[in-house]
Amino acid sequence: MKFAAHLSAHITPEWRKQYVRYEYLKEMLYYAQEQAPPPDTSDEETIRRYYAKFDQKFFTQCEQELNKINMFFSEKLAEAHRKWANLHSELQLAKSRRTEDTISTIKNRASTRKDSIFPATLIVTDKRQKVLAQHARKISDLKLAFSEFYLSLILLQNYQSLNFTGFRKILKKHDKVFDQDSGTGFRVNKVESAPFYTNKQIDKLIHECEETYISELEEGNRTRAMKRLRVPPLVDQESPKTTFFMGFFSGSVAFMSVAIIIIAIFVSEYHRDSSWSAYVTIYRGMFLVIFLTGLLGVNTFGWRKYGVNHVLIFELDPRDHISFHELLEVAFFLATVWCMSVILFLFSPVIGVDRFVSPLACFAFFVFFLFNPIHSFKYKARFWLIRYLFRIVTAPLFPVSFPDFWLADQLNSLSTMLLDMEFLFCYYIFELDWFITPQNDDTKICGSYRYGVRIIVAMLPAWFRFAQCLRRYYTTKKVHPHLVNAGKYSTTFVVVSLSAAVSLYKENHGFHYTPLLVCWFLACVMSSCYTLSWDLKMDWGLLSFSTSSPSSSADSGDVGGDWCHNALLREETVYPSKAFYYFAIVQNSLLRFAWCFSYACTVGGFMDSNLLTCVLSVLEVFRRFMWNYLRLENEHLNNCGEFRATRDISIAPLEEDHQALLCEMMDNPDMLIRRRTPNFSPGLIQYSNETKHLLARSNTNDPSLNVQQGPGQSPDEEDDDDD
Incomplete structure (x- = not known):
């Protein structure tokens, strides 16, 4: 090399x-x-x-x-x-x-x-x-x-x-x-x-x-x-076991995907009733989870390749954390289970198995895989996810860190998945012929806003981020950006409420109420503009109109970085291709307004609403995939500005009176004199006379700043080896 x-x-x-x-x-x-x-x-x-x-x-x-x-x-x-x-x-x-x-x-x-x-x-x-x-x-x-x-x-x-x-x-x-x-x-x-x-x-x-x-x-x-x-290797080392299973599961998914398409063509005559759409909704939610997991594996590969320290940003253990190989292995494994369940569902009328068994078994396996207490199946990664999911659900009770609001943002892109999970529970409890007689189509409650549960579920992701923003404002007392960011998520409440009102009015009267539809349209425009501007300026740190001279750009020469004048970007970028940034801006702008296409197709009757939701939900997960690259790059550059490479873990709280003292100690290495005895004993940390004088002036009883003089050294002695 x-x-x-x-x-x-x-x-x-x-x-x-x-x-x-x-x-x-x-x-x-x-x-x-x-x-x-x-x-x-x-x-x-x-x-x-x-x-x-x-x-x-x-x-x-x-x-x-x-x-x-x-x-x-x-x-x-x-x-x-x-x-x-x-x-x-x-x-x-x-x-x-x-x-x-x-x-x-x-x-x-x-x-x-x-x-x-x-x-x-x-x-x-x-x-x-x-x-x-x-x-x-x-x-x-x-x-x-x-x-x-x-x-x-x-x-x-x-x-x-x-x-x-x-x-x-x-x-x-x-x-x-x-x-x-x-x-x-x-x-x-x-x-x-x-x-x-x-x-x-x-x-x-x-x-x-x-x-x-x-x-x-x-x-x-x-x-x-x-x-x-133990210090981990600076370069990810792929396990042969992980490589084998990733190849095995990816090949299985490719083969079964082709098989699903062929089987669906020949057995479609057995699935022509109205329940077909219901099972598409159920399977869609699990597919979105698999799709996002796989894209996160690609995200992790890109962060690692271009030097974005996601391990520090996500507060992971640098000695033991999940790699992009393992994320892809998990994604292909879950995709294999999902494909097997779909094939079983398609063959269920032929082999005499009830159709509801396969989707329910697949969902139960996904839940078991995440919450099982066995110290296997990526236990530490699953525990990390569960811990932060709990902190998100209980917001604003806990202090908010980057992993908290990053994961909550992922849930905002998985709002369709949450609605599909709500539909799954509703379908298996109320509409499936288990305990009650099936109801007529005109009295079905699943997928409807009539009883209010679906409205609450649709608002949950935005509420999580809204509550986190309020908690951060409570902690920092900063109106910008925290309360302004909370205002961004509050627009989702308006959009969801008006969307539910439009849907209920059409459900009850058979046509749209124009004034209500106009209000919903204006709310969507306001929310999309708000979120788009926040994505580009605050989350990604782009749209910088500051200029830099070509000479300063050419003389920068930092290892792997790129200082240059980039139109609408920032001065410093991590990823080498400028086209990548412009593509991210364009696709994010288009997909933020994808609801316009959904509205036109739904009102005009050009496409089935369920099929349209499938397409747009996949595109939203892809938008979040691109968003992840630039959001972590922005956070990484902030850490670079502070030269922060490891987690700052403090056991004893730092008093404000000692802040100036510690800064002075950090700037002057001569203030700290350590013993050089071969048999080093804990506690023999010694200070120079200047340090002792500053400590004496602090007049504090804080034990974290007590000076302990080592035996055999007079107060006037200093170690000549220190610089």
């Missing part, structure tokens, strides 16, 4: 612009070689001056890159010191609280009234169980925080290695192209003496983090500790 591809595959996406611009420097070398004066028509002095001028420009650019890397490394190193001090303090605080809780429990036992109607032992036992449960949660949070901190250290260590290798490669290429040794001299004199390469504090922090985690959190079990701290 060429180094450029290796660098692009192994960089931390959020730090992309902070790496050495290897491709840009390589292009400089090749361009200079192409533009060099020809030896047969130029004298040696002209050629010498040309290469001398280029070397000055090239090494000036290399020095700028070196300064950029040194500065960024120093900032991240200071941040690592600050996080390590906080983590260590929180660990000591957890240990001290456990001791205090134990002493408090003993005192409570002694002071329990002898004439209490409850035995003292039961009271103490209950309190002890609560104390142990709180301590267990604290230790679990600490383990997670330590693992994330350890991952950030490995990423910074990888940052050191990749940049040094990049400099070594490009300087070696310089000497090879121009037959010189000035590149080697620059590497020896500049690069090998640069702080980002000579500083070994990250290696020591990694060692101390490992030792502390093993001794304090895993009771000396090194194997178990290192398994938890």
